[in-house]
Structures are given as structure tokens and as C-alpha cells.
Amino acid sequence: VVGIDLGGTRLRLGLVDANGTVHREMTVPSSTGLPRAANLDYLCRLIEGLLADPELAGANLRGIGVGATGPLDPATGRIDNPHTLPEWTGLDLGAALRERFAVPVRFENDAAVAALGEYWLGGEANDCMMMITIGTGVGGALIVDGENYNGAAGFHPEMGHLLIDPSGPLCYCGASGCLESLIAGPALARAWNEVLSARDDQATVGGSEGLFAAARVGDQDATRLVNDAGRHLGLGLITLTALLAPGLIVVGGGIGREFDLLIPMIRTTLASVAHYHPIDRLSIRPVTLGESAGILGAAYLAWAAD
Numbered sequence: 509v510v511g512i513d514l515g516g517t518r519l520r521l522g523l524v525d526a527n528g529t530v531h532r533e534m535t536v537p538s539s540t541g542l543p544r545a546a547n548l549d550y551l552c553r554l555i556e557g558l559l560a561d562p563e564l565a566g567a568n569l570r571g572i573g574v575g576a577t578g579p580l581d582p583a584t585g586r587i588d589n590p591h592t593l594p595e596w597t598g599l600d601l602g603a604a605l606r607e608r609f610a611v612p613v614r615f616e617n618d619a620a621v622a623a624l625g626e627y628w629l630g631g632e633a634n635d636c637m638m639m640i641t642i643g644t645g646v647g648g649a650l651i652v653d654g655e656n657y658n659g660a661a662g663f664h665p666e667m668g669h670l671l672i673d674p675s676g677p678l679c680y681c682g683a684s685g686c687l688e689s690l691i692a693g694p695a696l697a698r699a700w701n702e703v704l705s706a707r708d709d710q711a712t713v714g715g716s717e718g719l720f721a722a723a724r725v726g727d728q729d730a731t732r733l734v735n736d737a738g739r740h741l742g743l744g745l746i747t748l749t750a751l752l753a754p755g756l757i758v759v760g761g762g763i764g765r766e767f768d769l770l771i772p773m774i775r776t777t778l779a780s781v782a783h784y785h786p787i788d789r790l791s792i793r794p795v796t797l798g799e800s801a802g803i804l805g806a807a808y809l810a811w812a813a814d
């Protein structure tokens with residue numbers, strides 16, 4: 509199958525077998541500079557380029573899976589994201605790919621395919637698992653019985669805007685103190701930069717990377733902010749586990765890479781309330797797949813299309 513990961517900056521494609529081995533892959537910028545309608549043909553040519561491997565003579569293409577930065581209609585593959593993916597917005601990707609390759613084509617948003625990749629090949633997995641991705645924003649996905657869960661009319665749940673602290677910072681979603689406004693990279697960077705400026709510290713590196721680096725060497729202010737982030741995420745997980753009772757939570761994204769620093773306070777916070785299902789059976793682990801998660805998750809979608 510072909511797994512396609514259409515992100516805000518990069519378009520990645522991989523040819524993936526039923527064991528999850530990537531046989532060939534390519535990465536190109538997702539901004540093509542082409543007129544919008546020409547992008548369909550461009551994508552088809554990239555796929556044909558992948559398939560034109562002499563070593564694959566005789567192999568049959570079984571399907572195509574696509575993960576893209578949403579909003580995305582999983583039924584049609586129509587992307588509606590004029591800000592991040594202007595050249596792909598409004599195109600009927602599903603119909604075009606089905607017509608050209610005569611195979612099943614499935615779509616999900618990028619958070620969902622990353623979660624499916626982790627479910628398939630990330631190591632510890634669970635048939636009811638949740639993934640939280642913390643980077644520039646906070647996103648997530650829920651997998652139930654090996655399938656991504658979408659809500660009414662195919663809408664993807666947005667757990668990044670779960671309300672945590674109504675006295676917190678205002679988010680573009682209109683709420684104050686949602687998870688994203690508290691623990692996404694820009695929120696942590698802002699809080700840390702304010703600390704550095706309040707203590708007139710020009711020697712210490714700012715930004716969210718500077719924050720975690722400082723926490724690693726025992727800076728007390730940085731440790732407090734990192735603990736706050738872990739506590740806020742833990743509060744979000746209290747609500748999510750009460751609602752969904754998952755067996756596994758996988759944490760990813762740029763901030764998720766600091767998992768070892770966040771996890772003690774996440775666990776402390778989770779343990780601070782009573783749970784009505786066996787919380788001791790809830791595993792929390794970091795992602796393991798890295799950059800190929802999108803291609804692999806999209807490939808899983810295609811393999812699971814039967």
C-alpha cells in the first residue's frame with residue numbers, strides 16, 4: 509500500500525508492506541507552487557514514481573492511505589485548510605486517487621494516522637488507546653477496536669481545547685485555560701520568557717527548549733513551570749480517562765519528547781483523585797515511531813480497508 513503524510517510543510521509518501529516495512533519513501537515540500545487543480549496530477553505522479561520500482565514488478569497495489577493536516581472530511585478526502593494547505597484545499601483527493609489507481613483510498617487527519625501508526629507498530633498497544641500530541645498545538649486521537657474514533661459527521665475530537673483552568677490564558681478557540689493554551693510549545697515558551705525577563709536573566713536560553721534544558725539542570729523556576737505543565741496535562745487526563753477509560757495513553761509531539769520530565773507530575777495528578785475503573789492498569793508511554801509515524805499510520809488505514 510502507499511501511505512501518504514500530507515503535513516503543513518512536507519509531503520511524505522512511502523510504499524509499505526503488510527508487516528509495516530517501508531520499501532521506498534520520498535519527501536517533498538507540501539507547497540508545490542502549482543495551480544490548485546494541478547496538485548492532484550502532481551500527487552498521482554509522485555505515487556506512480558514510487559510504484560515504478562523494478563524490484564516491485566508483479567506486486568499489486570492494495571490501497572492508499574492518506575493522513576493530512578485537518579480539517580479533513582474522511583469520507584471524501586476533501587481538505588479544508590486554506591491557511592496551512594492552500595494548494596490542497598477543496599480538492600477531491602479521494603475521487604481522483606480512486607479513479608487513477610483503482611484501489612480503496614482512505615483518509616484520516618494527521619493526529620489519527622499518527623495514533624494508528626503507534627497502535628500498529630509503536631510497541632505497547634491497546635485496543636482502547638488515546639494519543640496526545642503536544643507541539644505548536646495540542647491534538648489527539650482515540651483508537652477503539654483498532655479503528656480511529658470520529659464523532660458526528662466524521663468530525664475529529666479536539667482534545668487540545670479541553671477546558672482545564674478558566675482563569676488561564678485566552679486561547680484562539682475562545683476559551684480561557686484550555687489544554688492548548690496552557691501546555692503547547694508557545695504557551696510554555698511565553699511563560700518561561702516571562703520568568704527570564706522578570707529575573708533579568710539574559711544568560712539562560714529562552715523558549716520551550718530552553719525551559720526543558722533549564723529544568724534538566726535543576727533550575728527551580730523551570731522545574732515549577734514543567735511541573736505545572738505536567739499537572740495541567742494530568743488534569744486533562746483525569747477528564748479523558750473518566751470519559752473514555754482507555755488502557756493506554758501515548759504522548760508525542762515536540763513537547764512530548766520531554767516525557768520523562770512531565771510524567772512524574774502527570775502520574776501524581778492522576779493519582780490525586782479516585783477513579784472508577786482500574787487506573788493501575790492504565791499505561792502511559794511516549795511515542796516510539798518518530799518521523800515515519802504518519803506514513804505508517806496511513807499505510808495501516810489502507811491495510812485495514814478490507
Ligand SMILES: [Zn+2]
Pocket residue numbers: 668669679680681682683686687688689
Ligand atoms: Zn483552546
